[in-house]
Amino acid sequence: MCIAGLIAPLLLALATMVAHAQPAAPALVQPEIVMLPLLIEGKTVQVSTHLYRPAGEGPFPVVIFSHGRSGNRIDRAKLQTPMPVGHGNYWIRKGVAVIAPVRPGYGDTGGADNEDQFFNWQGSHCLGDPDYNRSAT
Template sequence: MRQLARSTLGCFAALLLAWVAFAASARAADDVRIQEEIWALPLPLPMFAYLARPIGDGPFPLVIMNHGVSLNPIDRSFFPLVEFRDAAQWFARRGYLVVAPVGTGYGAAAIDIPERAVYGPFFSKIGRCGNPNFRDAGLAVAKTDLAIIDYLAAEKRIIPRDVIVVGQSAGGWASIALSSLNPPQVKAIITFAAGRGGRVGGRPNNNCAPDRLVEATADFGRTSRVPMLWIYIENDTFFGPALSKRMHAAFTTAGGRAEYHLMPPFGDEGHFFIGSKDAIPLWSPLVTKFLDTQK
Protein backbone atom coordinates (compact mmCIF):
# COMPACT_ATOMS: atom_id res chain seq x y z
CA MET A 1 0.00 0.00 0.00
CA ARG A 2 2.84 2.40 0.87
CA GLN A 3 4.55 1.56 -2.41
CA LEU A 4 1.31 2.28 -4.31
CA ALA A 5 0.91 5.58 -2.45
CA ARG A 6 4.49 6.59 -3.27
CA SER A 7 3.92 5.64 -6.92
CA THR A 8 0.71 7.68 -7.06
CA LEU A 9 2.41 10.67 -5.45
CA GLY A 10 5.29 10.33 -7.88
CA CYS A 11 2.93 10.39 -10.88
CA PHE A 12 1.07 13.37 -9.44
CA ALA A 13 4.36 15.22 -8.85
CA ALA A 14 5.49 14.51 -12.42
CA LEU A 15 2.19 15.79 -13.84
CA LEU A 16 2.36 18.88 -11.63
CA LEU A 17 5.92 19.64 -12.76
CA ALA A 18 4.91 19.19 -16.41
CA TRP A 19 1.98 21.59 -15.96
CA VAL A 20 4.17 24.15 -14.19
CA ALA A 21 6.69 23.96 -17.04
CA PHE A 22 3.92 24.39 -19.62
CA ALA A 23 2.42 27.35 -17.73
CA ALA A 24 5.82 29.03 -17.42
CA SER A 25 6.46 28.55 -21.13
CA ALA A 26 3.02 29.97 -21.96
CA ARG A 27 3.63 33.04 -19.80
CA ALA A 28 7.01 33.62 -21.46
CA ALA A 29 5.43 33.38 -24.91
CA ASP A 30 2.64 35.75 -23.92
CA ASP A 31 5.27 38.40 -23.13
CA VAL A 32 6.58 38.36 -26.72
CA ARG A 33 5.84 41.61 -28.56
CA ILE A 34 3.90 41.26 -31.81
CA GLN A 35 2.50 43.59 -34.42
CA GLU A 36 -0.79 43.48 -36.32
CA GLU A 37 -1.33 44.47 -39.94
CA ILE A 38 -4.01 44.45 -42.61
CA TRP A 39 -2.81 43.40 -46.04
CA ALA A 40 -4.34 43.37 -49.48
CA LEU A 41 -2.90 40.14 -50.90
CA PRO A 42 -2.14 40.52 -54.65
CA LEU A 43 -3.30 37.03 -55.59
CA PRO A 44 -4.99 36.07 -58.88
CA LEU A 45 -8.15 36.95 -56.96
CA PRO A 46 -7.03 39.68 -54.52
CA MET A 47 -8.25 39.47 -50.93
CA PHE A 48 -7.73 41.22 -47.63
CA ALA A 49 -6.03 39.47 -44.74
CA TYR A 50 -5.32 40.10 -41.08
CA LEU A 51 -1.68 39.48 -40.13
CA ALA A 52 -0.12 39.02 -36.71
CA ARG A 53 3.61 38.41 -36.37
CA PRO A 54 6.57 38.87 -34.06
CA ILE A 55 8.46 42.14 -34.21
CA GLY A 56 11.31 41.82 -36.72
CA ASP A 57 12.06 41.07 -40.34
CA GLY A 58 11.74 37.29 -40.32
CA PRO A 59 11.43 35.09 -42.23
CA PHE A 60 9.00 33.27 -39.93
CA PRO A 61 7.17 29.96 -39.98
CA LEU A 62 3.68 30.53 -41.34
CA VAL A 63 0.21 29.86 -39.96
CA ILE A 64 -2.78 30.29 -42.28
CA MET A 65 -6.17 30.48 -40.56
CA ASN A 66 -9.23 29.61 -42.68
CA HIS A 67 -12.61 30.94 -41.54
CA GLY A 68 -16.06 29.41 -41.97
CA VAL A 69 -18.77 30.32 -44.48
CA SER A 70 -22.25 31.72 -44.75
CA LEU A 71 -24.31 30.75 -47.77
CA ASN A 72 -26.27 34.01 -47.49
CA PRO A 73 -24.59 36.79 -49.55
CA ILE A 74 -26.06 39.55 -47.38
CA ASP A 75 -24.58 37.93 -44.26
CA ARG A 76 -21.24 37.58 -46.03
CA SER A 77 -21.18 41.31 -46.72
CA PHE A 78 -21.08 41.95 -42.95
CA PHE A 79 -18.30 39.45 -42.31
CA PRO A 80 -15.63 40.89 -39.95
CA LEU A 81 -12.24 41.80 -41.37
CA VAL A 82 -10.44 40.40 -38.32
CA GLU A 83 -11.43 36.86 -37.41
CA PHE A 84 -9.90 34.66 -34.67
CA ARG A 85 -7.78 37.57 -33.44
CA ASP A 86 -6.99 36.07 -30.03
CA ALA A 87 -6.07 32.69 -31.50
CA ALA A 88 -3.96 34.38 -34.18
CA GLN A 89 -2.07 36.35 -31.56
CA TRP A 90 -1.44 33.18 -29.57
CA PHE A 91 0.36 31.69 -32.58
CA ALA A 92 2.18 34.95 -33.35
CA ARG A 93 3.59 35.11 -29.82
CA ARG A 94 5.07 31.69 -30.43
CA GLY A 95 7.05 32.89 -33.42
CA TYR A 96 4.64 32.44 -36.34
CA LEU A 97 3.61 34.88 -39.02
CA VAL A 98 -0.17 34.40 -38.99
CA VAL A 99 -2.31 35.18 -42.04
CA ALA A 100 -6.08 35.10 -41.65
CA PRO A 101 -7.47 35.83 -45.14
CA VAL A 102 -10.99 37.09 -45.72
CA GLY A 103 -12.36 34.90 -48.50
CA THR A 104 -13.49 36.39 -51.79
CA GLY A 105 -17.16 37.27 -51.66
CA TYR A 106 -16.95 38.39 -48.01
CA GLY A 107 -16.86 41.68 -46.17
CA ALA A 108 -14.96 44.31 -48.09
CA ALA A 109 -15.27 42.22 -51.24
CA ALA A 110 -18.95 43.14 -51.35
CA ILE A 111 -19.78 46.20 -53.48
CA ASP A 112 -23.08 47.95 -52.93
CA ILE A 113 -24.76 49.31 -56.03
CA PRO A 114 -28.11 51.18 -55.92
CA GLU A 115 -31.10 48.80 -55.96
CA ARG A 116 -28.93 45.68 -56.11
CA ALA A 117 -25.75 44.22 -54.69
CA VAL A 118 -22.86 42.70 -56.60
CA TYR A 119 -20.59 40.46 -54.54
CA GLY A 120 -17.12 39.17 -55.21
CA PRO A 121 -16.83 35.57 -56.46
CA PHE A 122 -17.81 33.01 -53.83
CA PHE A 123 -16.19 29.63 -54.38
CA SER A 124 -17.52 27.70 -51.40
CA LYS A 125 -20.94 26.77 -52.77
CA ILE A 126 -21.91 23.14 -52.25
CA GLY A 127 -24.99 23.16 -54.49
CA ARG A 128 -28.36 21.74 -53.50
CA CYS A 129 -28.70 19.62 -50.38
CA GLY A 130 -30.03 16.76 -52.46
CA ASN A 131 -26.75 16.53 -54.35
CA PRO A 132 -24.08 18.58 -52.53
CA ASN A 133 -20.54 18.88 -53.88
CA PHE A 134 -18.57 18.99 -50.65
CA ARG A 135 -15.30 17.96 -52.29
CA ASP A 136 -14.87 20.79 -54.80
CA ALA A 137 -16.02 23.43 -52.30
CA GLY A 138 -13.19 22.40 -49.98
CA LEU A 139 -10.57 22.22 -52.72
CA ALA A 140 -11.45 25.71 -54.00
CA VAL A 141 -10.40 27.29 -50.69
CA ALA A 142 -7.44 24.92 -50.37
CA LYS A 143 -6.04 26.25 -53.64
CA THR A 144 -6.27 29.79 -52.25
CA ASP A 145 -4.08 28.66 -49.35
CA LEU A 146 -1.49 27.41 -51.83
CA ALA A 147 -1.51 30.80 -53.60
CA ILE A 148 -0.93 32.57 -50.26
CA ILE A 149 1.99 30.26 -49.45
CA ASP A 150 3.56 30.83 -52.87
CA TYR A 151 3.21 34.60 -52.59
CA LEU A 152 4.72 34.86 -49.10
CA ALA A 153 7.54 32.48 -50.03
CA ALA A 154 8.38 34.59 -53.11
CA GLU A 155 8.43 37.66 -50.85
CA LYS A 156 10.82 35.78 -48.50
CA ARG A 157 8.46 36.45 -45.60
CA ILE A 158 8.19 32.83 -44.52
CA ILE A 159 10.37 29.78 -43.95
CA PRO A 160 9.71 27.29 -46.75
CA ARG A 161 8.36 23.91 -45.67
CA ASP A 162 7.40 25.26 -42.25
CA VAL A 163 3.70 26.01 -42.74
CA ILE A 164 0.81 25.19 -40.40
CA VAL A 165 -2.78 25.49 -41.65
CA VAL A 166 -5.60 26.03 -39.15
CA GLY A 167 -9.28 26.03 -40.08
CA GLN A 168 -12.66 26.40 -38.40
CA SER A 169 -15.93 24.93 -39.70
CA ALA A 170 -15.92 25.21 -43.52
CA GLY A 171 -12.38 26.57 -43.19
CA GLY A 172 -11.50 23.37 -41.37
CA TRP A 173 -13.11 21.38 -44.16
CA ALA A 174 -10.97 23.27 -46.68
CA SER A 175 -7.94 22.40 -44.56
CA ILE A 176 -8.86 18.70 -44.73
CA ALA A 177 -9.19 19.11 -48.50
CA LEU A 178 -5.75 20.75 -48.59
CA SER A 179 -4.25 17.75 -46.80
CA SER A 180 -5.36 15.52 -49.67
CA LEU A 181 -3.02 17.47 -51.98
CA ASN A 182 -0.03 16.93 -49.65
CA PRO A 183 1.67 20.26 -50.41
CA PRO A 184 5.34 19.90 -49.41
CA GLN A 185 5.37 23.28 -47.64
CA VAL A 186 2.67 22.20 -45.14
CA LYS A 187 3.98 20.17 -42.23
CA ALA A 188 0.79 20.02 -40.12
CA ILE A 189 -2.90 20.94 -40.17
CA ILE A 190 -5.22 21.73 -37.24
CA THR A 191 -9.00 21.88 -37.57
CA PHE A 192 -11.72 23.09 -35.22
CA ALA A 193 -15.30 21.89 -35.80
CA ALA A 194 -14.54 21.04 -39.43
CA GLY A 195 -17.32 20.15 -41.87
CA ARG A 196 -19.88 21.39 -44.36
CA GLY A 197 -23.66 21.40 -44.61
CA GLY A 198 -24.41 21.98 -40.93
CA ARG A 199 -27.64 23.35 -39.43
CA VAL A 200 -29.77 23.28 -42.57
CA GLY A 201 -32.70 25.66 -42.17
CA GLY A 202 -31.15 26.92 -38.94
CA ARG A 203 -32.05 23.69 -37.13
CA PRO A 204 -29.43 22.22 -34.78
CA ASN A 205 -27.91 18.83 -35.63
CA ASN A 206 -29.53 18.91 -39.05
CA ASN A 207 -26.82 18.24 -41.62
CA CYS A 208 -27.42 18.73 -45.31
CA ALA A 209 -26.23 15.24 -46.33
CA PRO A 210 -24.26 13.51 -43.58
CA ASP A 211 -23.57 10.33 -45.55
CA ARG A 212 -22.20 12.37 -48.47
CA LEU A 213 -20.04 14.36 -46.05
CA VAL A 214 -18.57 11.16 -44.61
CA GLU A 215 -17.95 9.82 -48.13
CA ALA A 216 -16.14 13.02 -49.13
CA THR A 217 -14.04 12.84 -45.96
CA ALA A 218 -12.99 9.30 -46.87
CA ASP A 219 -12.16 10.50 -50.38
CA PHE A 220 -9.75 13.10 -48.97
CA GLY A 221 -8.27 10.52 -46.62
CA ARG A 222 -7.25 8.23 -49.48
CA THR A 223 -4.49 10.60 -50.55
CA SER A 224 -3.92 12.69 -47.40
CA ARG A 225 -0.67 12.04 -45.52
CA VAL A 226 -0.18 15.37 -43.70
CA PRO A 227 -0.26 15.00 -39.88
CA MET A 228 -3.52 16.50 -38.60
CA LEU A 229 -5.17 17.41 -35.30
CA TRP A 230 -8.98 17.44 -35.35
CA ILE A 231 -10.73 19.22 -32.46
CA TYR A 232 -14.49 19.02 -31.96
CA ILE A 233 -16.73 20.14 -29.10
CA GLU A 234 -19.52 18.13 -27.49
CA ASN A 235 -22.15 20.85 -27.81
CA ASP A 236 -21.41 21.71 -31.44
CA THR A 237 -24.83 21.73 -33.14
CA PHE A 238 -23.32 21.95 -36.63
CA PHE A 239 -21.10 18.86 -36.47
CA GLY A 240 -21.92 16.90 -33.35
CA PRO A 241 -19.92 14.05 -31.82
CA ALA A 242 -21.66 11.24 -33.70
CA LEU A 243 -21.04 12.83 -37.10
CA SER A 244 -17.49 14.00 -36.38
CA LYS A 245 -16.52 10.51 -35.16
CA ARG A 246 -17.91 9.00 -38.36
CA MET A 247 -15.88 11.49 -40.39
CA HIS A 248 -12.70 10.69 -38.48
CA ALA A 249 -13.19 6.95 -38.81
CA ALA A 250 -13.78 7.27 -42.55
CA PHE A 251 -10.74 9.52 -43.00
CA THR A 252 -8.28 7.36 -41.07
CA THR A 253 -9.61 4.06 -42.44
CA ALA A 254 -8.97 5.44 -45.93
CA GLY A 255 -5.36 6.21 -44.98
CA GLY A 256 -5.42 9.76 -43.59
CA ARG A 257 -3.41 10.76 -40.52
CA ALA A 258 -5.59 12.57 -37.97
CA GLU A 259 -5.57 12.77 -34.19
CA TYR A 260 -9.13 13.30 -32.89
CA HIS A 261 -10.08 15.16 -29.70
CA LEU A 262 -13.61 15.80 -28.43
CA MET A 263 -13.67 18.71 -25.98
CA PRO A 264 -16.30 19.17 -23.23
CA PRO A 265 -19.23 21.52 -23.88
CA PHE A 266 -18.23 25.15 -24.24
CA GLY A 267 -20.67 28.03 -23.78
CA ASP A 268 -24.06 27.88 -25.47
CA GLU A 269 -22.69 26.71 -28.83
CA GLY A 270 -19.41 24.82 -29.10
CA HIS A 271 -19.08 25.37 -32.84
CA PHE A 272 -17.44 28.78 -32.30
CA PHE A 273 -14.94 27.47 -29.73
CA ILE A 274 -11.81 28.84 -31.40
CA GLY A 275 -13.26 32.34 -31.61
CA SER A 276 -13.31 32.75 -27.83
CA LYS A 277 -10.34 34.02 -25.83
CA ASP A 278 -11.57 31.91 -22.92
CA ALA A 279 -11.07 28.75 -24.98
CA ILE A 280 -7.33 29.28 -25.50
CA PRO A 281 -6.29 27.65 -22.19
CA LEU A 282 -8.40 24.63 -23.18
CA TRP A 283 -7.06 23.99 -26.69
CA SER A 284 -3.54 25.39 -26.47
CA PRO A 285 -2.04 22.43 -24.52
CA LEU A 286 -3.35 20.03 -27.18
CA VAL A 287 -2.03 22.20 -30.00
CA THR A 288 1.34 22.71 -28.31
CA LYS A 289 1.81 18.97 -27.75
CA PHE A 290 0.77 18.19 -31.33
CA LEU A 291 3.09 20.77 -32.88
CA ASP A 292 5.99 19.65 -30.69
CA THR A 293 5.73 16.19 -32.26
CA GLN A 294 6.06 17.70 -35.77
CA LYS A 295 9.46 19.32 -35.19
Protein backbone atom coordinates in the same frame (compact mmCIF):
# COMPACT_ATOMS: atom_id res chain seq x y z
CA MET B 1 -13.37 51.29 19.46
CA CYS B 2 -14.16 47.65 18.80
CA ILE B 3 -11.87 45.25 16.96
CA ALA B 4 -14.32 44.90 14.05
CA GLY B 5 -14.12 48.67 13.56
CA LEU B 6 -10.31 48.39 13.19
CA ILE B 7 -10.22 45.23 11.07
CA ALA B 8 -12.72 46.35 8.42
CA PRO B 9 -10.67 49.40 7.27
CA LEU B 10 -7.47 47.32 7.30
CA LEU B 11 -9.06 44.61 5.14
CA LEU B 12 -10.39 47.24 2.76
CA ALA B 13 -6.94 48.84 2.47
CA LEU B 14 -5.32 45.43 1.91
CA ALA B 15 -7.85 44.50 -0.78
CA THR B 16 -7.18 47.80 -2.56
CA MET B 17 -3.40 47.21 -2.51
CA VAL B 18 -3.80 43.65 -3.86
CA ALA B 19 -6.11 44.84 -6.64
CA HIS B 20 -3.59 47.48 -7.70
CA ALA B 21 -0.69 45.02 -7.55
CA GLN B 22 -2.14 42.76 -10.29
CA PRO B 23 -0.19 43.04 -13.53
CA ALA B 24 -2.18 44.42 -16.43
CA ALA B 25 -2.89 42.04 -19.29
CA PRO B 26 -0.74 42.90 -22.30
CA ALA B 27 -2.54 44.79 -25.04
CA LEU B 28 -3.52 42.65 -28.01
CA VAL B 29 -1.45 43.16 -31.14
CA GLN B 30 -3.75 44.20 -33.98
CA PRO B 31 -3.22 42.69 -37.42
CA GLU B 32 -1.65 44.51 -40.32
CA ILE B 33 -4.30 44.59 -43.06
CA VAL B 34 -3.06 44.43 -46.64
CA MET B 35 -4.67 43.84 -50.02
CA LEU B 36 -3.12 40.93 -51.91
CA PRO B 37 -3.81 40.10 -55.57
CA LEU B 38 -5.47 36.75 -56.30
CA LEU B 39 -5.99 35.47 -59.85
CA ILE B 40 -9.41 33.80 -60.25
CA GLU B 41 -10.43 32.55 -63.69
CA GLY B 42 -8.22 35.09 -65.44
CA LYS B 43 -9.30 38.06 -63.31
CA THR B 44 -7.33 39.65 -60.49
CA VAL B 45 -9.21 40.15 -57.22
CA GLN B 46 -7.74 42.21 -54.36
CA VAL B 47 -8.09 40.09 -51.21
CA SER B 48 -8.18 41.83 -47.82
CA THR B 49 -5.66 39.90 -45.71
CA HIS B 50 -4.90 40.13 -41.99
CA LEU B 51 -1.24 39.55 -41.10
CA TYR B 52 0.14 38.81 -37.65
CA ARG B 53 3.93 38.86 -37.31
CA PRO B 54 5.93 37.86 -34.25
CA ALA B 55 8.47 40.35 -32.92
CA GLY B 56 11.97 40.10 -34.36
CA GLU B 57 13.46 39.12 -37.65
CA GLY B 58 12.08 36.12 -39.52
CA PRO B 59 11.82 33.78 -41.11
CA PHE B 60 8.88 32.47 -39.08
CA PRO B 61 6.72 29.39 -39.39
CA VAL B 62 3.31 30.36 -40.75
CA VAL B 63 -0.33 29.45 -40.14
CA ILE B 64 -2.74 30.15 -42.99
CA PHE B 65 -6.15 30.63 -41.38
CA SER B 66 -9.29 30.21 -43.48
CA HIS B 67 -12.44 31.63 -41.88
CA GLY B 68 -15.72 29.73 -41.75
CA ARG B 69 -18.61 29.92 -44.17
CA SER B 70 -21.87 31.74 -43.67
CA GLY B 71 -25.03 30.38 -45.22
CA ASN B 72 -26.24 33.71 -46.58
CA ARG B 73 -24.70 36.53 -48.58
CA ILE B 74 -25.74 39.28 -46.14
CA ASP B 75 -23.72 37.71 -43.32
CA ARG B 76 -20.82 37.05 -45.71
CA ALA B 77 -20.78 40.75 -46.66
CA LYS B 78 -20.72 41.76 -42.96
CA LEU B 79 -17.57 39.78 -42.13
CA GLN B 80 -15.07 42.19 -40.57
CA THR B 81 -12.32 39.94 -39.24
CA PRO B 82 -11.38 36.53 -40.61
CA MET B 83 -10.31 35.40 -37.15
CA PRO B 84 -10.49 36.72 -33.58
CA VAL B 85 -7.55 38.99 -32.70
CA GLY B 86 -6.87 36.83 -29.64
CA HIS B 87 -6.29 33.80 -31.89
CA GLY B 88 -3.69 35.72 -33.92
CA ASN B 89 -2.01 36.84 -30.69
CA TYR B 90 -1.86 33.24 -29.45
CA TRP B 91 0.22 32.27 -32.49
CA ILE B 92 2.56 35.28 -32.46
CA ARG B 93 3.31 34.65 -28.76
CA LYS B 94 4.51 31.22 -29.93
CA GLY B 95 6.71 32.78 -32.65
CA VAL B 96 4.38 31.83 -35.51
CA ALA B 97 3.16 34.28 -38.17
CA VAL B 98 -0.47 34.16 -39.33
CA ILE B 99 -1.95 34.96 -42.73
CA ALA B 100 -5.75 35.25 -42.59
CA PRO B 101 -7.34 36.24 -45.92
CA VAL B 102 -10.94 37.41 -46.22
CA ARG B 103 -12.06 35.17 -49.06
CA PRO B 104 -13.85 36.55 -52.16
CA GLY B 105 -17.54 37.14 -51.47
CA TYR B 106 -16.85 38.21 -47.87
CA GLY B 107 -16.30 41.53 -46.06
CA ASP B 108 -13.80 44.03 -47.47
CA THR B 109 -12.73 41.66 -50.25
CA GLY B 110 -16.29 41.66 -51.62
CA GLY B 111 -17.05 40.38 -55.08
CA ALA B 112 -18.76 37.17 -56.07
CA ASP B 113 -18.91 34.16 -53.80
CA ASN B 114 -17.88 31.36 -56.14
CA GLU B 115 -17.30 28.73 -53.50
CA ASP B 116 -20.49 26.77 -53.98
CA GLN B 117 -21.39 27.24 -57.62
CA PHE B 118 -20.06 23.93 -58.95
CA PHE B 119 -21.51 21.41 -56.53
CA ASN B 120 -24.94 20.35 -55.35
CA TRP B 121 -24.98 19.97 -51.57
CA GLN B 122 -27.79 18.29 -49.71
CA GLY B 123 -27.34 18.42 -45.96
CA SER B 124 -23.71 17.54 -45.36
CA HIS B 125 -23.19 15.43 -48.51
CA CYS B 126 -21.99 16.59 -51.91
CA LEU B 127 -24.18 15.08 -54.64
CA GLY B 128 -21.85 16.05 -57.46
CA ASP B 129 -18.50 14.72 -58.58
CA PRO B 130 -15.95 17.42 -57.67
CA ASP B 131 -13.04 17.87 -60.06
CA TYR B 132 -10.22 18.06 -57.51
CA ASN B 133 -7.59 18.78 -60.17
CA ARG B 134 -9.54 21.86 -61.29
CA SER B 135 -10.03 22.97 -57.69
CA ALA B 136 -6.31 22.74 -56.95
CA THR B 137 -5.15 24.93 -59.83
